[in-house]
Amino acid sequence: MADVAERAGVSTSTVSRTLRGLTTVSPEVRARVEQAARELNFAVSRQAASLVTGKTGTVAVLVPTLNAWFMGSALSSLAPVLRTAGMELTVYVIPDLAERAAFFDRLPARRNADALLVFSFDLTEEETDRLDTLGMPVIYVSQHVDGRPSVYVDDVAGALHGTRHLFNLGHRRIAFIKTVGASGFSFSSNERLVGYQQALAEAGIPRDDDLVAALPVGDERATTEALGRLLSLREPPTAIFAEQDEVAIAVIRALRRTHIDIPTQMSVLGFDDQPVADWFDLSTIAQSPSDLGREAGRLALQLIDGSEADHKRHIVLPTHLIPRATTAPFDRGERAADGELPHA
Amino acid sequence: MADVAERAGVSTSTVSRTLRGLTTVSPEVRARVEQAARELNFAVSRQAASLVTGKTGTVAVLVPTLNAWFMGSALSSLAPVLRTAGMELTVYVIPDLAERAAFFDRLPARRNADALLVFSFDLTEEETDRLDTLGMPVIYVSQHVDGRPSVYVDDVAGALHGTRHLFNLGHRRIAFIKTVGASGFSFSSNERLVGYQQALAEAGIPRDDDLVAALPVGDERATTEALGRLLSLREPPTAIFAEQDEVAIAVIRALRRTHIDIPTQMSVLGFDDQPVADWFDLSTIAQSPSDLGREAGRLALQLIDGSEADHKRHIVLPTHLIPRATTAPFDRGERAADGELPHA
DNA sequence: ATGAAAGCGCTAACAG
DNA sequence: CTGTTAGCGCTTTCAT
Numbered sequence: 001m002a003d004v005a006e007r008a009g010v011s012t013s014t015v016s017r018t019l020r021g022l023t024t025v026s027p028e029v030r031a032r033v034e035q036a037a038r039e040l041n042f043a044v045s046r047q048a049a050s051l052v053t054g055k056t057g058t059v060a061v062l063v064p065t066l067n068a069w070f071m072g073s074a075l076s077s078l079a080p081v082l083r084t085a086g087m088e089l090t091v092y093v094i095p096d097l098a099e100r101a102a103f104f105d106r107l108p109a110r111r112n113a114d115a116l117l118v119f120s121f122d123l124t125e126e127e128t129d130r131l132d133t134l135g136m137p138v139i140y141v142s143q144h145v146d147g148r149p150s151v152y153v154d155d156v157a158g159a160l161h162g163t164r165h166l167f168n169l170g171h172r173r174i175a176f177i178k179t180v181g182a183s184g185f186s187f188s189s190n191e192r193l194v195g196y197q198q199a200l201a202e203a204g205i206p207r208d209d210d211l212v213a214a215l216p217v218g219d220e221r222a223t224t225e226a227l228g229r230l231l232s233l234r235e236p237p238t239a240i241f242a243e244q245d246e247v248a249i250a251v252i253r254a255l256r257r258t259h260i261d262i263p264t265q266m267s268v269l270g271f272d273d274q275p276v277a278d279w280f281d282l283s284t285i286a287q288s289p290s291d292l293g294r295e296a297g298r299l300a301l302q303l304i305d306g307s308e309a310d311h312k313r314h315i316v317l318p319t320h321l322i323p324r325a326t327t328a329p330f331d332r333g334e335r336a337a338d339g340e341l342p343h344a
Numbered sequence: 345m346a347d348v349a350e351r352a353g354v355s356t357s358t359v360s361r362t363l364r365g366l367t368t369v370s371p372e373v374r375a376r377v378e379q380a381a382r383e384l385n386f387a388v389s390r391q392a393a394s395l396v397t398g399k400t401g402t403v404a405v406l407v408p409t410l411n412a413w414f415m416g417s418a419l420s421s422l423a424p425v426l427r428t429a430g431m432e433l434t435v436y437v438i439p440d441l442a443e444r445a446a447f448f449d450r451l452p453a454r455r456n457a458d459a460l461l462v463f464s465f466d467l468t469e470e471e472t473d474r475l476d477t478l479g480m481p482v483i484y485v486s487q488h489v490d491g492r493p494s495v496y497v498d499d500v501a502g503a504l505h506g507t508r509h510l511f512n513l514g515h516r517r518i519a520f521i522k523t524v525g526a527s528g529f530s531f532s533s534n535e536r537l538v539g540y541q542q543a544l545a546e547a548g549i550p551r552d553d554d555l556v557a558a559l560p561v562g563d564e565r566a567t568t569e570a571l572g573r574l575l576s577l578r579e580p581p582t583a584i585f586a587e588q589d590e591v592a593i594a595v596i597r598a599l600r601r602t603h604i605d606i607p608t609q610m611s612v613l614g615f616d617d618q619p620v621a622d623w624f625d626l627s628t629i630a631q632s633p634s635d636l637g638r639e640a641g642r643l644a645l646q647l648i649d650g651s652e653a654d655h656k657r658h659i660v661l662p663t664h665l666i667p668r669a670t671t672a673p674f675d676r677g678e679r680a681a682d683g684e685l686p687h688a
Numbered sequence: 689a690t691g692a693a694a695g696c697g698c699t700a701a702c703a704g
Numbered sequence: 705c706t707g708t709t710a711g712c713g714c715t716t717t718c719a720t
Contacts, residue, residue: 041451041454041477043450043451043452043454043455043456044455045395045455045456046391046455046456047390047391047392047394047395047400047455047456048391048395050391051389051391051392051395056391058434065416065420066410066415066416066419066420066423067413067416067417067419067420068416069411071410071416072409072410072411072412072415072416073411075410075411075435075437076409076410076411076437076439079410079435079437080437080439080443083436083437083443088434088436088452088456089434089435089436089437090402090432090433090434090435091419091423091433091434091435092427092432092433093419093420093423093424093427093433095420095424099424099427106387107385107387108387108432110385110387111387111388111389111390111391112389112390112391112432133385249623253623276620276623279593279597279620279624280623
């Protein structure tokens with residue numbers, strides 16, 4: 001900066017003022033300084049600036065992985081929001097429990113960011129308490145945490161609507177497949193189960209835990225076994241609501257292998273509306289991680305600016321049922337041949 | 345840090361030395377300092393440290409999007425490499441030309457990172473020259489740039505092997521679908537086309553530009569049209585090599601709609617081996633973005649450490665043919681009925 | 689509207 | 705092994 005000052009024939013203070021866009025610089029001087037800065041390829045060091053301002057000019061995000069549709073979409077829409085505000089984005093990827101412990105032990109984000117966005121982690125009370133000591137706004141994304149700013153999708157309502165859709169199609173035996181993950185993502189899964197149960201309750205269908213299966217995502221074998229359990233029940237389900245599109249697709253593939261036709265013999269409903277849902281013509285509950293990322297970014301910027309009013313704000317985003325080809329009316333007539341009464 | 349020093353009854357220098365893990369601290373003092381630091385929830389400010397060391401402790405990556413299998417996988421494996429080395433990761437997302445221009449104009453990474461990884465961008469000479477002025481190692485990932493460190497997949501060989509596979513199955517009319525993107529990704533696409541052409545050349549098949557189509561990714565309509573063009577040729581292809589799995593899947597869906605059977609009437613080959621390739625039982629050329637990310641991270645760390653030897657290193661990663669259900673031998677017998685001679 | 693000077697929190701010699 | 709001292713590059717009073 002000293003170089004620029006010299007070249008422009010002014011003091012470093014003036015250079016600083018110019019480069020920060022303060023209005024207290026005469027147009028003539030401003031031009032000279034900008035010229036000099038350009039010629040010298042000068043860029044202000046955030047490090048040095050933040051040392052005195054106390055602001056780092058960066059927002060940190062804590063994510064379990066980047067290798068997932070949800071995270072990719074959310075961050076892709078978060079990034080431009082931050083960039084527009086002149087903020088940088090630093091990413092902490094916490095794939096397993098060891099890394100997680102290390103992060104919460106050291107809290108490396110401390111003093112190195114102006115705000116932290118925590119994505120999709122199912123945090124313990126202890127962990128949220130620890131984040132409270134960070135000395136910066138912490139926004140919880142894709143989960144709600146009481147008393148802290150959160151941005152999330154209304155998973156309960158989504159699952160409720162999905163289950164209603166199946167009910168409205170005539171299904172009475174509706175299975176739900178939830179996922180269990182080593183690290184994190186389980187929050188939404190639980191909420192969705194709640195929505196499913198609410199829908200059954202309002203329809204007056206008694207709860208049957210045999211119809212609820214839990215699976216690790218991406219475990220083909222476990223999917224097949226869970227499906228086997230459902231298909232060997234005394235009264236097997238006529239519809240399966242999978243709590244994630246990826247699981248729904250695994251189910252579809254397994255059913256196809258057994259030549260159980262979808263949707264005439266089994267309806268399948270997913271949750272997410274990833275691009276692949278369309279490719280498989282999968283009926284699903286759509287959520288928008290892009291909107292989530294965008295809103296989370298905006299909220300973060302607000303909190304950094306210190307609008308204390310929003311310190312406990314919860315932003316809840318909607319879901320939408322996308323009916324495609326894997327859900328269909330349940331035709332009770334089919335079973336009449338087996339001795340059951342139609343419409344029983 | 346002064347607080348910690350006072351509480352531990354030592355100087356700030358000693359605190360600094362302790363926290364950086366230097367061995368020149370007596371165990372007794374070290375314990376006291378660590379205790380004090382823990383009690384005060386103290387974390388060193390990277391900002392202040394970097395001001396004097398000249399190292400920022402962060403690696404920057406420049407990516408066109410985060411919303412893509414390739415980027416997600418690459419960054420997910422890059423992140424732990426950096427974290428192990430105590431480095432942070434900052435991400436610049438450049439989705440369009442305006443952002444791109446802004447980035448190269450201002451080069452915000454300057455002085456705010458120790459190295460820059462440039463992913464998948466098809467850069468102009470001017471842009472690479474500009475990056476040379478950054479004053480930090482710049483590693484090109486998923487593309488090679490002469491004279492600069494690069495990490496990429498051998499796209500030419502991958503496409504060569506894929507095309508050979510189709511040739512070996514008896515296909516002689518092999519179409520290639522490349523993608524055109526507004527921003528970036530086209531580099532690999534071009535290389536893959538080269539591999540395809542090499543394979544044809546070595547097989548003695550004359551080049552036929554009618555068999556090469558170009559598409560924007562994700563444009564269903566364009567896919568259908570391109571397919572229509574191929575299917576209405578005087579001698580239509582018997583196999584289609586799509587330069588990305590996503591395009592291959594779009595082709596498969598379009599063919600299914602027309603009831604053209606895969607693979608008996610048309611073989612389809614993809615490139616990438618995304619998870620969805622397995623779901624569609626798509627034969628494809630596998631590449632590993634995870635390996636790419638990992639290697640790129642390692643190289644970055646080496647260059648930061650100043651092993652000048654590697655300043656022009658190129659790391660080329662292999663691809664593998666994954667034969668699945670969408671490629672099959674071309675049965676010329678089928679055409680005999682149309683008057684063609686078998687094995688003609 | 690501009691400049692001089694005083695730090696921000698830390699590390700890197702240099703002494704001891 | 706530890707403390708003292710002098711900045712790193714910037715922003716921010718406070719003068720002018």
